[in-house]
Amino acid sequence: MTTVSDALRTTVDRPIVLRRPNATTGAWSWFTTVDHKKIGIMYGAAALLFFVIGGIEALLIRLQLFQPNGSVLTASQYNELFTMHGTTMVFLVGMPMAVAFGNYFVPLMIGARDVAFPRLNAFGFWVVCAGAIFLYSSFIPGINGVPNGGWFGYTPLTSTPISQGFLPGHGPDFWSVGIIMLGIGSTTSAINFIVTILNMRAPGMTLMRMPVFVWMMLVVAFLTVFAMPIITVALIMVFTDRNFGTLFFAPAAGGDPLLYQHLFWLFGHPEVYILILPGMGIVSEILPVASRKPLFGYAVVVFSGIAIGFLGWGVWAHHMFTTGLGPVAISAFGLSTMLIAVPTGVKIFNWLGTVFRGSVRLTTAMLFSLGFIAMFTIGGLSGVMHSIVPADSQQTDTYFVVAHFHYVLFGGLIFAVFGGMYYWLPKVFGRMLDERIGKINFWTMLVGFNLTFFPMHLLGLYGQPRRTYRYDTGLGWDGLNQAVTIGGFVIAVSTLIFVVNVIVSITMKRGAVAGDDPWDGRSLEWSISSPPPEYNFAEVPEVEARDDFWHRKYTEDDDGRLLALPKGGAYGDDEPAHDGHGIHLPSPSIYPLVMAFGLLPIGYAAVYQSWIPLLVGLLVLLFGMYAWGIEPTTEDG
Amino acid sequence: MATIEQTAAGSTPATTGDDHAAGAHDPHATSTGVTHTKLAMWIFLASDCLFFGAFISAYMLYRGRNVGSGPTQRDLFDIPFTSATSFILLMSSLTMVLALAAIQRGDHRRVRIWLLATALLGATFIGGQVFEFTEFTREGLHVDTSLFGSTFFLLTGFHGAHVTIGIIWLLSLWGMSSRGRLPQAKAESVEIAGLYWHFVDVVWIVIFTIIYLVPQPGS
Numbered sequence: 001m002t003t004v005s006d007a008l009r010t011t012v013d014r015p016i017v018l019r020r021p022n023a024t025t026g027a028w029s030w031f032t033t034v035d036h037k038k039i040g041i042m043y044g045a046a047a048l049l050f051f052v053i054g055g056i057e058a059l060l061i062r063l064q065l066f067q068p069n070g071s072v073l074t075a076s077q078y079n080e081l082f083t084m085h086g087t088t089m090v091f092l093v094g095m096p097m098a099v100a101f102g103n104y105f106v107p108l109m110i111g112a113r114d115v116a117f118p119r120l121n122a123f124g125f126w127v128v129c130a131g132a133i134f135l136y137s138s139f140i141p142g143i144n145g146v147p148n149g150g151w152f153g154y155t156p157l158t159s160t161p162i163s164q165g166f167l168p169g170h171g172p173d174f175w176s177v178g179i180i181m182l183g184i185g186s187t188t189s190a191i192n193f194i195v196t197i198l199n200m201r202a203p204g205m206t207l208m209r210m211p212v213f214v215w216m217m218l219v220v221a222f223l224t225v226f227a228m229p230i231i232t233v234a235l236i237m238v239f240t241d242r243n244f245g246t247l248f249f250a251p252a253a254g255g256d257p258l259l260y261q262h263l264f265w266l267f268g269h270p271e272v273y274i275l276i277l278p279g280m281g282i283v284s285e286i287l288p289v290a291s292r293k294p295l296f297g298y299a300v301v302v303f304s305g306i307a308i309g310f311l312g313w314g315v316w317a318h319h320m321f322t323t324g325l326g327p328v329a330i331s332a333f334g335l336s337t338m339l340i341a342v343p344t345g346v347k348i349f350n351w352l353g354t355v356f357r358g359s360v361r362l363t364t365a366m367l368f369s370l371g372f373i374a375m376f377t378i379g380g381l382s383g384v385m386h387s388i389v390p391a392d393s394q395q396t397d398t399y400f401v402v403a404h405f406h407y408v409l410f411g412g413l414i415f416a417v418f419g420g421m422y423y424w425l426p427k428v429f430g431r432m433l434d435e436r437i438g439k440i441n442f443w444t445m446l447v448g449f450n451l452t453f454f455p456m457h458l459l460g461l462y463g464q465p466r467r468t469y470r471y472d473t474g475l476g477w478d479g480l481n482q483a484v485t486i487g488g489f490v491i492a493v494s495t496l497i498f499v500v501n502v503i504v505s506i507t508m509k510r511g512a513v514a515g516d517d518p519w520d521g522r523s524l525e526w527s528i529s530s531p532p533p534e535y536n537f538a539e540v541p542e543v544e545a546r547d548d549f550w551h552r553k554y555t556e557d558d559d560g561r562l563l564a565l566p567k568g569g570a571y572g573d574d575e576p577a578h579d580g581h582g583i584h585l586p587s588p589s590i591y592p593l594v595m596a597f598g599l600l601p602i603g604y605a606a607v608y609q610s611w612i613p614l615l616v617g618l619l620v621l622l623f624g625m626y627a628w629g630i631e632p633t634t635e636d637g
Numbered sequence: 638m639a640t641i642e643q644t645a646a647g648s649t650p651a652t653t654g655d656d657h658a659a660g661a662h663d664p665h666a667t668s669t670g671v672t673h674t675k676l677a678m679w680i681f682l683a684s685d686c687l688f689f690g691a692f693i694s695a696y697m698l699y700r701g702r703n704v705g706s707g708p709t710q711r712d713l714f715d716i717p718f719t720s721a722t723s724f725i726l727l728m729s730s731l732t733m734v735l736a737l738a739a740i741q742r743g744d745h746r747r748v749r750i751w752l753l754a755t756a757l758l759g760a761t762f763i764g765g766q767v768f769e770f771t772e773f774t775r776e777g778l779h780v781d782t783s784l785f786g787s788t789f790f791l792l793t794g795f796h797g798a799h800v801t802i803g804i805i806w807l808l809s810l811w812g813m814s815s816r817g818r819l820p821q822a823k824a825e826s827v828e829i830a831g832l833y834w835h836f837v838d839v840v841w842i843v844i845f846t847i848i849y850l851v852p853q854p855g856s
Contacts, residue, residue, distance in 0.1 A: 116673040187684060195676045199667035225684045233691035240791065245781030248695060254704035254784050263691055626809070 018627065021588045024534065032588035034118035035534060039125050040104030041428065046129065047097035051414075053136075054088035055492060057081045062485040068473035078469035079148040080171070084135075086151030087175065090275065091182045092132050094409065095224075097417050098278035099124075099189050102217040104428060106193065108525035108532060109211045111202025111541045116195035118586040119628065120188050126596030127185030134603045135178035138170070145170030145607070147178075150467065152268070155249035155260040159241035172242055173607045176235040181599055183228040190224035193217055202524075204543035208302070211523045212295060215302050216281030219309040220274050226313075227270040234263035243609065258323055265316035273312040275409055276376075277305060279416030280347060283369040286423050287351055289519050290366035291358025292562075294547055297350045304343035304350075311340040321392045330389050337387035344380055348373060363519070364438030368419030371446055375411025379404055382457065397467075400460025406453045418445065418498065426514035429506045430530040437501040441494055448490025455480040455487075522550040535583040586633050595624030678829045682836045685799075689840050692795060693847060696788040701853050707782035710853055713773050722765030723845050726800070729758035730838045733831045743821040749814050752827075755834065756807040759800050766797050789848065796844055799837045806830050 021032040030038060061081050064070040073081065107115055115121050138145040148171040149158040158172040197218045201210070237248040238260070247253035249260050288295045295301060317325060317333040325333075351373050360366065382404040386392045395401055418441070426432045459480050464471060471477055505511030517526040524541055525532070527549050545551050554562050598620030605614035667673060703709050736751030770790070778786045810830055813819040819826065 117677065191677050191680050191684075194680050195673050198669050199671070199673055199676060201668045205668075225680055226687050229684050229688035230691050233688060233695075236791070237695070240780065240787070245779075246787035246791065247781065247784050248699075248787055252704075254699065254702040255787075256698065259695060259698060629809075 018590055020631070021590055024588065029588065031593055032122075032590050034114075034122050034586045034589055034592070036103050036107050036115045036118065036121055037428070037532065037534075037536075039121050040100050040102075042125055043096045043100035043103055043128075046125075046132070047093050047100055050088050050092035050096075050132065052495065054085050054093055055495065057085040057088065059488055059492060061085065062488040064469060065471070065481050066485040067482075068475075068478055069470050073469065075469045076148065079150075079467075080146040082467055083147045083150050083171075083175070087135065087147060087179070089409070090151060090271065091179060092128075092135075094275040094413055095182075095186055096128055097413075098217070098220065098275070099186070101213070101278060101282065101417075101420055101424070102193060102220075103189075105424065105525055106196060106214050106217055107200070108528070108536055109214050109523050110197065110200060110205050111524050111537060111543065112196065112200040113536045113540075113583065114586060115192050116199055117192050118633070119589050119592050121192050122589070123592035123596055124185045124189035124192065126593045127188070127599060128182055130596050130600050130603075131178050131181035131185060134181060134600060135174060138174040138178075143170065144168075145174045147171045147175030149175065152264060153235075153238060154264075155238060155241070155257045156251065159238045159249040159257075159260070161242055161245065170607050172238060176239045176242075177603045177606050180232055180235050181603060183232050184599070185596075186224050187228045190221040190228075193221035194225070197221075202537075202541050202543055204548075208299065209543060209546045209548070211281075212284035212298065212301055212305070213278070213281035216277040216284070216305050219305050220277045223270045223274050223277075223309055223312065227267045227274065230263055231267035231271075234260055234267070237263075239606070258320070261320050261323065262316070265319045266313075268319065269316040270312045272405075272408070273308055276412050277308065279372065279376075279413040280305065282416040282420040282423075283351065283372050285523065286365050286369045286419050287354045288547075289423075289521050290363055290369070291355050291360050292520070293354055293358040294522075294550075295350070296353030296356075298546060301347055301350045304346045307343040308340060311336065311343070315340055318387060318392070321389050322396045334387050334389045338384060341380060341384050341387070348377055348380075363422065364433070364435055364442055365419045365423035365519075367439065367442045368415050368422065368445075371442065372412060372415040372419065375407055375415060375449065379407025379409075379411055382407065395460060397465055398460035399456040399464045399466060402466055403453050403456035403460060406456070410453065411449060415445075415449075418442075421498070421502075423519065424525075425502070425506065426511075426518050427525055427530045427532070430514050431506050431509060431511035432514050432518060433501050433505045433511060437497060437504070441497045441501060444490055444494035444497060448487050448492075448494050451487030452484050452491060453487070455483045459484070520553075522547040524549055527552075535585055538583075584634050589628065589631060591624045591628035591631065595621055595628065598624055672825060674825065674829055675832070678832050682832065685836065685840075689792075689796070689844070692788070692792040693843065696792050697847065699784040699788050703783050703785055707786060708773075708776050708778050709785060710848075713776060713778060714849055715769075715772075716849055718765070719769065719845065719849055722762050722769075723841060725758050725765070726762040726838055726841055729755045729762070730835050732758060733834050737824070737827050737831050740819070740821060740824045740827045745814060745819070745821075748819070748827070749811055752807050752811040752814065756804045756811065759804045759807070759834075763797055763800055763804070766793065770794075792844060793848070796837070796841060799840070803830070803834050803837055806833070 021028070023029040023032070024035075030042065033039065060073060061078065064072040064078055066072075103115070103121065107113065135147070137143065138147065146169075147153075148169075149167055153172060153175060157166055158175075160166040162168060197210070197214055201207075207215075237246065240246040241248050241250065241255075247255045249255045249257045251257060284295055284301060314336045315333060317329060318337045321330050321333070351369075355370070382400070386395065386401070386404065422433050422438055459477055462476055462480075464475075464477050464481075471481075514530045516529055518530075519526070524537075524543075527541065528537060541548070553565055555565055557563050598617050601613035601617035601620070603617075605611070605617060667676075669676065732751045732754040736748055736755060739745075739747035739751055773789075778789075780786050780790045807830060810819060810827060
């Protein structure tokens, strides 16, 4: 009734349930941090860990296929491993890795001090963490629930009730509930990205002045927000079909298993762009810096990215050409698939135009970016082959498809990620990664990658089916399969070299000190110290142009040659040093972690249909939610 | 949840002295002019559209495919009853708007009245849904009876869950207001709860039309 007392009481008699954490250093601070940079590092570390785990799963698969009639794995172990390899690489490596780079660098690139919702950001990470623990807890002996129906989980295989003997154990249950949990995490982080990018740009940072990486993360965030609810519904249907007897995908009751494929790929194809667009954004940052030229055709690159974002929703049925959709549908989807190659091809020429006649420095980051262009082009071309329906009908479910999407996702995303690591880790940790080890890392990766995945094209054309745990000798597949397996181990060695490089250069501090701007960069993150201060920018930068930081360092003479400006043109140089005093940052909070881990018991309750964990989980969730709601964003004092 | 987590706030004194400075130092300025929380809620609602869209698509695809036994729409639906509960839910959008208007002019007693009224109208709708579900189950329709049972119960059930979350949210706001923790300055928390509430109502208009009003093929 009395607004004055209302306003006062909000700050005075707030009930304190758990003591507010305030440490910003030490091990515990990582659990309560809401700093986008620390959360970014945690996403990156988690993604790298799962890259290794998913890689080990792949190596086990390859050991089984090294020889005809391999006996390393049983058929059911093989099913579990290829399911978890795909699920891990898509949901626990590709998506979190992009979010890691986005979390760390999007605020820095747009001149912001944090993301729009710091606690929601932490919540997103902890949900992904809880989802990963949930999925991998299925490996505990006795649980008998390692997902085994493929990362695509086609019905009616996955949706038929356990009582009917399909996929015994809890595999599809862990899989569907786990991915729903991961979807909650990626949706919240996507909403956060959209609001941050749209709302928190520094003065003068108009949309068309944003770095391309920020643009790609914006497109990816929109794709995530619209794609995740669709897979959520599909997984709910699978789960209830399997556990509560609903009939969505039961043909005997009139249910249509193809509905699942439509829903899955309506999510699944945008998901492909969710995975690749951040990689395109990363190389669009590295190439101009390493070529000392502006990105060729900035606006075209941005609009191509947006066009891919829209067209990505109209091509899903090319995953279903052999399901009998009818000539009109497959023609339409074949055409739309050819169409989406256009903006992708445009980007490739933009990147080549950027490098062309540049003063190219072949740093490791640049090598990985050039590798990205080459490998992604090969993957793109085999993708265009899939748009030709008769050819696709031959290639479906063979290793040709496996070759294609690994060229796009490994040759694309993972190459870009490694390039991004060499490019940006000096900013994150203040130390350069060793370039000599880096070049060994790149060349072993390039050789190992091609040795692994190029022969798969041939194996596919020779007819070797995917997802099959053994093959007979005498089919002409033996030598190529051995090459593939050896290539896989070369990739593993290369990854190990990268890990060694990180440990030597960063953990053991042997790397050269990076300084603020080691690459002579163009975007705002290079204008601040390495590692950046907690508040990012002492002065919020005022942006006047695209590549603003570059234009504060260089101008051009009448002949178009670069002239370095006297030092002092960059931000803050003409100002007295600022120690960040008086900048209010959001305080650490434990409730994002509490809420996220409230989802874990709910997940187990769903799988085992048990009330007690459900109630426990709901109570933890509600407690976390209300405590979070009461807690102010920033604690004074 | 509904607090503005504006973190670029508290900018430092102007140094460059150019014309951007004014905008840079309003602690609540956002690049679009829309607050973070409101923008986030709109994006979430857009996402939720796809959630309901997928369930509605499944319902429409399977409409009329009653392979096997089990009661059908024609055996079960009581259109006047559901119309009445739908009308009650729609009226709750009116009381929601009144609650927002009340907090915007600082009338905290009316804020609480209208918030409670909205929650009660919502609860009445949920009561109607519980009655309907019980009735249908008694007449032999379960989730595992037929495709109609599966699609109907999941679609309307998830809508009911959304309404229930909305009721808890409204009651939380009511509780905050009663303890004096919902000042006029926080009117936006009511507005954002309202966005969610109106969205859930609009979704029900679509669901009600498609499930109850559009005639079945072949009937």
